[in-house]
Amino acid sequence: MSNEQTKTDVILIGAGIMSATLGTLLKELAPDWEIKVFEKLEKPGEESSNEWNNAGTGHSALCELNYTVEKPDGSLDISKAIKVNEQFQLSRQFWAYLVNRNLIHNPNDFIMSLPHMSYVQGEKNVNFLKKRFEALSTNPLFEGMEFSDDPEILSEWVPLMLQDRTLNEPIAATKIDSGTDVNFGALTRMLFKHLQAHNVELNYKHSVNNIKRTSDGHWDLKIKNLDSGIVEHHKAKFVFIGGGGGSLHLLQKSGIPEGKHIGGFPVSGLFMVCNNPEIAEQHHAKVYGKAAVGAPPMSVPHLDTRYIDNKKSLLFGPFAGFSPKFLKTGSIFDLITSVKPHNVLTMLAAGAKEMSLTKYLIQQLMLSKEQRMEELRAFIPNAKSEDWDLVIAGQRVQVIKDTVTGGKGTLQFGTEVVSAEDGSIAALLGASPGASTAVHVMLDVINRCFPQHMKEWEPKIQEMIPSYGISLVENPELFRELHASTAQVLGLSESIVNQTHNVSGGTRVLEKA
Template sequence: MTIRTPEALRPYDVALVGGGIMSATLGMLLQHLEPSWSIAVFERLPQVGAEASAAWHNSGTGHAGLCEPDYTIGNPDGSVDIGAAVEVGEHFRLTREFWAALVEERILGKPDTFVNPVPHMTFARGRAEVDFLRRRFEVMSAHPLFASMRFSADPATIGEWAPLLTAGREGTEPIAATRDITGSDVDFGELTQQLFHYLRSRDVEIHRNCEVRGMRRNNDGTWQLKVDWNTGNDHLTRKVDARFVFAGAGGWALKLLQKAGIPEARGYGLLPVSARFLRCDIPEIIARHDAKVYGRAPAGAPPISMPHLDTRVVAGKRALLFGPFAGANPRFLNKGSLFDATAALNPHNLQPVAGVLKNNGDLVRMLASQVTSTRKRRLASLREFAPGAESDDWTLVGAGQLAQLVKADPGRGGVLQFGTEVVASHDGSIAAVLGASPGASTAPAILLQVLDRCFPRYHHLWEPRLRQLMPTLGVSLGKEPGLARGTMNRTAEILGLEPPLVG
């Protein structure tokens, strides 16, 4: 295939580097807010949405705080801190409002092409975990965001909710589960494609097969990008100027900030974590499971390693996934380089990365044991969730690469940063989103932070339009339960999701 290269590129108001869900969402926000701005996207692969955002490269959980045990913390006094779950829930509520507005504007297609109702469950085994889940449920279900959550320690009820969890389960170990029917499965790859499809129709230039390899600041404060086109036969380099650059490059976002040389990127480092899943495509088994069932992550491991038995809905077809299991791929992107991890090291982040490796023995041991894990051990993990699982029904498949964020910490050298972090230059001319979890689900809320940091003078000008897209922007629904139920009902109706339960 021959790739056409533009002869010359004009200066752009906005350059989005990378064609994943983050660039697509930011492009959509900016196109709505400033339709006259010129926007160009540069993606190194032949298609957009093909790295972490691709359907089978992530778990497709619409993270809303409904099922992830690691978003809640049990305190020594027995109380449960649900702050992180509430924050994710509030952010996902904005995501749903944003998608619903785009569906109403006919920018996105039929909702079931990218989001489908799948109940979210948390599963606990053993007395201590069951006790924690019960206390967690008591606090969570009192919050309006989680009012649809139900709890049961009765195996028969759990078996009705998710038959695979109880079929073949022997012994007297206590089990319990919570279930929330307002949960969802999301095909972020399809969503990314649909967002870019619309942007292209609004004159956003989407350049593929081209990699941004260098970046330097012009005298007037704008940026010059060095873009390398892979034409199939040759490599051609073009220079492109932009007023604002978003490094939406996923696992390579930090690399771009390092190339730009902004001091704000100093002290950040990355550790590669690659994920694999067991996948089942057998219709009779798939028909017996309609849920995303999460358990606790191993001690010291990032929330992204919480084990879960998942219904996926991709291109109208259902499948089951169980995992994730760490793989041995050292890249920061699936199509990245074997030298990603070493190339990202520099004098500013060497100490933080070394500190994390030294102080997080649990994580290092967990990753090492998973990398060397056998099929037998992976099946044993699966059978903790689905005791009747048969080896022949499940295939090990590769998923996306995760660049786990490390941050400098004066006391400990470096710490693992589990959330998603916005890093921007002091003048707001370049920004990136680092970290993976909760990631794609909360993209609109994260990118609103980018807009706030990089375009503070536009805040009041943009607010009315943003409220059309996200009517409850800036409202804490914990404090306004009536509004919570109202907007959740409305977005559920538009997106074809389950409305919250009453009472």
């Protein structure tokens, strides 16, 4: 054991997309600060950020039906869709800045243009989708969206989905060509390569075992080198806990009051992946359906074209699984050891409230491959079992906390930042839209934890992210300009711009005659 203690400005725990993004932002804002990264695994981007563990949708609310909620009066609340879309635009702008400055290269290795579609069956769902289309398509952020309930048009959009389909109920879809597929694993590796070239110390196979505050207000981290077995002590002014599902335990060890009364519920995901390249070649879109009645938002079925290592793949899912681990590489004791005296009532309340989720998970766990194939056939009617394999995706930990609206033990389906009052430590918890909104989330961390620097940093933030602090929905011309310029830099199709020239109002309704 080593008693030697090294001091640094910033320690980032976990080498995923969040730490990579925060480290890159801080390197631009405070180039002289010393930054160290500690990761338990042997390379970056191996847990939730990995391309096989992450849907890579580039979540921008173009196709996710659960971001637009029908209100009791029948109207639609599109505020979450607008919020998520604006947040993704910040990511696009920051990535374009990095490419422009030659800090990262070859953007098509991590981002590709890909149509985003919503697809529904049944009269009630078709009416909902049309209403959603009407609410979104007049909004500048969703210009270029098309709607159709004509099977002939749909068979042009998604031929694989219409092949051999028996049309005994109405079907409809929306399509918008400005969607993207993002390989967050590749992006994470690029960002860490950039950070390493700019004197950021990356320590792989290092496990953070404990965090405690020192008398001078800094943080002492007890870290084990997994190769040598030596335990080291590292001291930092600021610590970011970005270890995916592993963040909750470290937040609890920090002892900050803000980390109390918070629990976590792990859910694992399974995907079907097509092993027949001829079939994968027939589909070119991310198509999101509607979650089954009573199913949680995380279960929205989607048929995704993916580009992984520049190779086209086709995935369908997710199917939920259950493991008590908080990370794919975690321990089976993760869930039980996260229950503490301060959060036990919160956890018990969630257990009582979420019986339907428990039932759903049990049902999902008991599905045979053939039953999963039946769900896939709602999207691809003639799907053959031998063309599809099962892949275990990432482990996500849904946050459980007491809220004003939901009461004690409310399950949260989003991304949460928990930070100390003095801003010396912050932790990232939760799940989707996560990686897609990493830049927004890390700007929030910077705002909370470094308020004393914000006045000095704001001009640089605006240089990197031109719409920072500006509502794009209220500034449509700025949105179009930034969307076009980032598309050019990132090698994406400028479909919004093109379609606003070609189509009246930027939208088309394509219906049966």
